[in-house]
Amino acid sequence: MLVESNALPAFGRSTQSPALSFTPAYVYDAAVLRGRVAVLRGLFGDLFRISYAIKSNPNPAVLRIMAAEADHLDASSWAEVIRALEAGGAPRAITWSGPGKRLAELRALAAPGRARGVALVAEGLDEIDDIARLSAEHGVVQDVLIRINPDHVPRGFGASMSGKPSQFGIDEAAVPEAVAHVDAQPALRLAGFHVYTGSNCLSADAIVENFANMARLFRELSRDGTRVLDKLIFGAGFGLPYHAGQADLDVAAVRAGIAPLVAGLRALPGLAGAAFVLELGRWLSGPAGALVTEVLAVKDSRGQRIAVCDAGFNNHLAACGMMGSVFRKDYPIANLTGAARPPEEVRLTGPLCTSIDALAGPLPLPRVARGDRLAVMLSGAYGLTASPTRFISHPDPVELMLDGDSLRDVSETAMNHVLP
Numbered sequence: 001m002l003v004e005s006n007a008l009p010a011f012g013r014s015t016q017s018p019a020l021s022f023t024p025a026y027v028y029d030a031a032v033l034r035g036r037v038a039v040l041r042g043l044f045g046d047l048f049r050i051s052y053a054i055k056s057n058p059n060p061a062v063l064r065i066m067a068a069e070a071d072h073l074d075a076s077s078w079a080e081v082i083r084a085l086e087a088g089g090a091p092r093a094i095t096w097s098g099p100g101k102r103l104a105e106l107r108a109l110a111a112p113g114r115a116r117g118v119a120l121v122a123e124g125l126d127e128i129d130d131i132a133r134l135s136a137e138h139g140v141v142q143d144v145l146i147r148i149n150p151d152h153v154p155r156g157f158g159a160s161m162s163g164k165p166s167q168f169g170i171d172e173a174a175v176p177e178a179v180a181h182v183d184a185q186p187a188l189r190l191a192g193f194h195v196y197t198g199s200n201c202l203s204a205d206a207i208v209e210n211f212a213n214m215a216r217l218f219r220e221l222s223r224d225g226t227r228v229l230d231k232l233i234f235g236a237g238f239g240l241p242y243h244a245g246q247a248d249l250d251v252a253a254v255r256a257g258i259a260p261l262v263a264g265l266r267a268l269p270g271l272a273g274a275a276f277v278l279e280l281g282r283w284l285s286g287p288a289g290a291l292v293t294e295v296l297a298v299k300d301s302r303g304q305r306i307a308v309c310d311a312g313f314n315n316h317l318a319a320c321g322m323m324g325s326v327f328r329k330d331y332p333i334a335n336l337t338g339a340a341r342p343p344e345e346v347r348l349t350g351p352l353c354t355s356i357d358a359l360a361g362p363l364p365l366p367r368v369a370r371g372d373r374l375a376v377m378l379s380g381a382y383g384l385t386a387s388p389t390r391f392i393s394h395p396d397p398v399e400l401m402l403d404g405d406s407l408r409d410v411s412e413t414a415m416n417h418v419l420p
């Protein structure tokens with residue numbers, strides 16, 4: 001999908017900055033991050049607390065902004081819990097979800113320390129038993145939410161994690177047994193429930209249907225609201241229009257559809273004081289980032305123009321269609337250097353010595369020349385940290401934060417610093 005570069009003033013401006021002396025560069029725009037939270041708060045602030053899924057972009061500079069702007073953080077590993085705390089998140093506003101938690105990490109949660117207050121989202125019965133034992137050893141009472149793997153998943157979700165055998169959560173039918181497990185442990189307290197059914201949904205109807213199912217589950221499992229709970233986490237699944245022909249999710253229609261469902265839950269006595277949490281990542285961070293890549297070589301091969309860029313699937317697995325997509329479809333791409341040139345069909349590859357390294361195209365772009373900088377848009381989520389950067393040992397991308405007029409290097413990785 002071709003993007004008009006006047007639609008990206010901030011990222012375009014960044015190419016003029018001396019700070020962007022190195023590519024590939026992930027450029028994040030602080031104003032967009034803040035703006036996305038503000039839009040959600042405007043629409044859903046009376047219904048939900050907003051929880052940022054750290055996995056979508058865990059860069060510490062991004063996370064500091066999200067810890068300040070959002071109400072809650074969803075960590076999916078112990079290291080993300082630590083990141084959340086270091087970014088200023090309050091322990092009570094952090095949950096730790098994700099399968100495969102290590103015993104040493106569970107022990108660190110139960111031990112006295114800065115993570116006390118972080119609630120565990122239990123993904124299985126053995127995890128409940130482990131945290132019960134470790135919490136008892138430390139003489140603490142640990143808050144636990146049970147992650148439900150619902151039987152029903154509406155159509156329209158990009159990657160679905162539910163309604164089938166899965167490592168995520170506890171099957172809907174087995175949740176009452178898990179509740180009994182938690183209740184039987186004096187060192188545990190059932191704080192609430194969590195559902196994350198699937199991701200990247202662009203249909204308001206499907207999202208409303210999913211919320212209706214979550215509301216039903218939460219109602220039933222709170223025994224019609226007679227059980228007092230602290231937190232109910234609604235995995236939102238809000239998607240982004242990455243590809244040609246797709247349109248923005250109608251978030252106002254989502255609000256209209258789910259408000260009555262939320263009001264119905266809120267009216268139940270045990271849930272009157274509960275925090276209802278809207279958990280999402282890409283919708284917040286995706287539009288705030290672009291991957292700026294430089295064209296290293298241009299050639300014509302058997303009638304096709306090919307531009308070899310310095311970023312491939314090593315730097316942006318998702319844009320190359322390798323993160324759960326059945327077919328690769330182009331992300332929105334702009335030629336930041338040659339925006340005014342006439343369009344010409346080109347295929348973009350990365351620098352990797354494998355034929356599967358296809359970044360985009362063939363697609364029309366303002367004629368691409370060696371040295372041009374291209375921006376892969378909607379790349380603020382599942383970009384750098386969702387990519388196999390060590391494959392073929394090309395330098396790591398830098399990460400830059402645009403905040404007003406300043407462009408700062410907020411990179412965590414160091415491989416680029418060993419360049420000749």
Ligand SMILES: Cc1ncc(COP(=O)(O)O)c(C=O)c1O
Nearest residue numbers: 053056097196199200280281282
């Ligand atoms: C438990 C959980 N919460 C939140 C998210 C964030 O999803 P998204 O970035 O699509 O909003 C995910 C993504 O996989 C997830 O597994």
